Amino acid sequence: MAELSIGELAARVRLRPSAIRYYEAAGLLPPPARRGGRRRYDGASLRRLSFIVQARRAGLTIAKVRRWLAAWDAPPGAGSPLRDILAAELATLDARSVEIERQRARVATLLDCRCTSIADCPSL
Amino acid sequence: MAELSIGELAARVRLRPSAIRYYEAAGLLPPPARRGGRRRYDGASLRRLSFIVQARRAGLTIAKVRRWLAAWDAPPGAGSPLRDILAAELATLDARSVEIERQRARVATLLDCRCTSIADCPSL
DNA sequence: GTGCCACTTCAACCGCGCTTGAGGTCAAGG
DNA sequence: CCTTGACCTCAAGCGCGGTTGAAGTGGCAC
Numbered sequence: 678m679a680e681l682s683i684g685e686l687a688a689r690v691r692l693r694p695s696a697i698r699y700y701e702a703a704g705l706l707p708p709p710a711r712r713g714g715r716r717r718y719d720g721a722s723l724r725r726l727s728f729i730v731q732a733r734r735a736g737l738t739i740a741k742v743r744r745w746l747a748a749w750d751a752p753p754g755a756g757s758p759l760r761d762i763l764a765a766e767l768a769t770l771d772a773r774s775v776e777i778e779r780q781r782a783r784v785a786t787l788l789d790c791r792c793t794s795i796a797d798c799p800s801l
Numbered sequence: 802m803a804e805l806s807i808g809e810l811a812a813r814v815r816l817r818p819s820a821i822r823y824y825e826a827a828g829l830l831p832p833p834a835r836r837g838g839r840r841r842y843d844g845a846s847l848r849r850l851s852f853i854v855q856a857r858r859a860g861l862t863i864a865k866v867r868r869w870l871a872a873w874d875a876p877p878g879a880g881s882p883l884r885d886i887l888a889a890e891l892a893t894l895d896a897r898s899v900e901i902e903r904q905r906a907r908v909a910t911l912l913d914c915r916c917t918s919i920a921d922c923p924s925l
Numbered sequence: 926g927t928g929c930c931a932c933t934t935c936a937a938c939c940g941c942g943c944t945t946g947a948g949g950t951c952a953a954g955g
Numbered sequence: 956c957c958t959t960g961a962c963c964t965c966a967a968g969c970g971c972g973g974t975t976g977a978a979g980t981g982g983c984a985c
Contacts, residue, residue: 683962713950715961735901736860736897736900740941777859779859781894806931808932817973819973837980837981839982840932
């Protein structure tokens with residue numbers, strides 16, 4: 678698995694090649710090595726991409742992921758606000774989590790109560 | 802608070818009036834009563850809209866919210882798969898929750914480890 | 926009456942996150 | 956040699972979730 682084509686890489690993270698090219702153009706993935714004009718990826722690319730995919734699935738925007746990776750890629754100690762950025766991300770992740778938990782509670786409530794309309798539900 | 806204009810209603814849920822008109826056009830909110838051509842909302846509208854806003858903040862798409870409300874609005878017992886739909890929603894909410902928790906763990910890991918690049922992070 | 930502001934409709938536009946299509950290249954298999 | 960298929964670039968298009976702008980109306984204060 679030393680080297681992967683864009684198609685193989687895409688298959689590993691369940692994306693389409695077009696999405697990977699898009700991420701590259703968006704500055705999330707560095708331009709990879711090429712052979713015969715075609716992109717060749719390695720294990721590091723795969724790990725970075727996996728991280729991006731996870732972040733996207735957790736609801737982060739492309740812009741946030743980019744800022745994040747950029748902070749991470751910056752020379753360590755070069756005044757990078759990495760820890761602040763990460764901490765802020767933790768906070769927004771937690772906020773999302775809270776919203777979801779709230780909605781979950783509402784759904785559970787609706788399942789329990791026998792009211793006939795959301796607008797009239799007494800427990801809402 | 803018996804009657805609300807669209808602007809007042811919007812203020813209560815921190816939306817813009819345009820978003821409320823959009824929801825109405827999208828079939829999430831029933832066309833309200835009018836006075837002098839202007840929409841007039843009551844407490845039931847407010848509760849329904851609050852529910853919609855919460856659902857959106859929890860990450861549900863407009864289409865899902867619509868299907869959901871539609872199932873809820875259907876005559877009770879008329880073969881409405883309400884409980885199934887709600888159960889499915891619970892599952893997707895839980896799935897989102899898991900993704901977020903995963904990402905949170907990754908972030909925490911990154912904060913802990915001192916690696917210099919995401920691609921090289923040993924604990925990823 | 927005359928501002929003025931919130932409201933009305935309708936169509937057009939926007940940013941996001943990709944996907945799709947046109948038109949071309951490259952490498953392998955028969 | 957020829958086809959097949961994955962790849963390349965670049966531009967355009969799409970679905971979502973609204974926002975914005977134009978052109979007009981309602982109702983209240985002065």
